[in-house]
Amino acid sequence: MGLQQETSLSSECIWQLRAIKDTMELLSGKWKIQIIGTLLRGGTMRFMELKRALNGIAPKKLSNDLQELEVNKLITREVKDTKPITVEYSLTEHGKTLDSLIAEIIEWGCTHRKEIITG
Amino acid sequence: MGLQQETSLSSECIWQLRAIKDTMELLSGKWKIQIIGTLLRGGTMRFMELKRALNGIAPKKLSNDLQELEVNKLITREVKDTKPITVEYSLTEHGKTLDSLIAEIIEWGCTHRKEIITG
DNA sequence: GAAACTAGTTTCCTTTTAGAAACTATTAAA
DNA sequence: TTTAATAGTTTCTAAAAGGAAACTAGTTTC
Numbered sequence: 001m002g003l004q005q006e007t008s009l010s011s012e013c014i015w016q017l018r019a020i021k022d023t024m025e026l027l028s029g030k031w032k033i034q035i036i037g038t039l040l041r042g043g044t045m046r047f048m049e050l051k052r053a054l055n056g057i058a059p060k061k062l063s064n065d066l067q068e069l070e071v072n073k074l075i076t077r078e079v080k081d082t083k084p085i086t087v088e089y090s091l092t093e094h095g096k097t098l099d100s101l102i103a104e105i106i107e108w109g110c111t112h113r114k115e116i117i118t119g
Numbered sequence: 120m121g122l123q124q125e126t127s128l129s130s131e132c133i134w135q136l137r138a139i140k141d142t143m144e145l146l147s148g149k150w151k152i153q154i155i156g157t158l159l160r161g162g163t164m165r166f167m168e169l170k171r172a173l174n175g176i177a178p179k180k181l182s183n184d185l186q187e188l189e190v191n192k193l194i195t196r197e198v199k200d201t202k203p204i205t206v207e208y209s210l211t212e213h214g215k216t217l218d219s220l221i222a223e224i225i226e227w228g229c230t231h232r233k234e235i236i237t238g
Numbered sequence: 239g240a241a242a243c244t245a246g247t248t249t250c251c252t253t254t255t256a257g258a259a260a261c262t263a264t265t266a267a268a
Numbered sequence: 269t270t271t272a273a274t275a276g277t278t279t280c281t282a283a284a285a286g287g288a289a290a291c292t293a294g295t296t297t298c
Contacts, residue, residue, distance in 0.1 A: 029255075029256085030255085030256070031256095056257095057257095058256075058257055058258070058259095060256090060257080060258095061255095061256065061257075083264085083265055083266075084264060084265050084266075085264080085265090
């Protein structure tokens, strides 16, 4: 779930391939960018708040993705001593640095769709 | 293999989710960014040149990914009337616009690794 | 005529990813 | 006392992704 080791060393640009792999493994999948985007917009949110905001996500998936994001220090998880207990998730400062990358992903996607549709 | 339709309409920001999905579906997977990056560096390349540059890719995977990139107008495929026939793959102008996005993916990946390693 | 190069395709198999449904356990409200 | 909310976990299943090996088919070199 953390950073992976390289298995073969072929080119002198291994560090670039490694950086691509690190980033893409964190952002790939159906829900991870949506989770980060939701926390960017909504700030601190509880588990069920996230679940409701992310229309259709299964609790298992949300739980697993949140754990992976926490291991990678993009979010923090804080258990509140309320009754019933609540758990608050927030982006770290490091997690917030994904803001501009996600914005560029959105922008390229828009440009791309225009390119494909208008032929 | 082309652009997907939305199935549900939940928020007013559907176009953003759609743009993220479009971009990530094109870039996700083990080889696609590597193929694009190889063509960015190497310019026009033949099938076997690409296969050799992309250490370890199976011909089936390379063939499938190239078709998907072609459908999305990121690359062109040109059959040359040589003997034996050769096939040349190049990035389109649209494909080349991924350059800066990939650069940012690499940069974020480097920053991230430092963040994780140095605690 | 056999081997090798071109660019793939086909088949089979394993791994990864995701979803649905049911369940745990604590607490509070009606 | 039943219902509902909190935050998950467990189990089972389906679909997607990826890899290995063999094969096609035309041409060229040895």
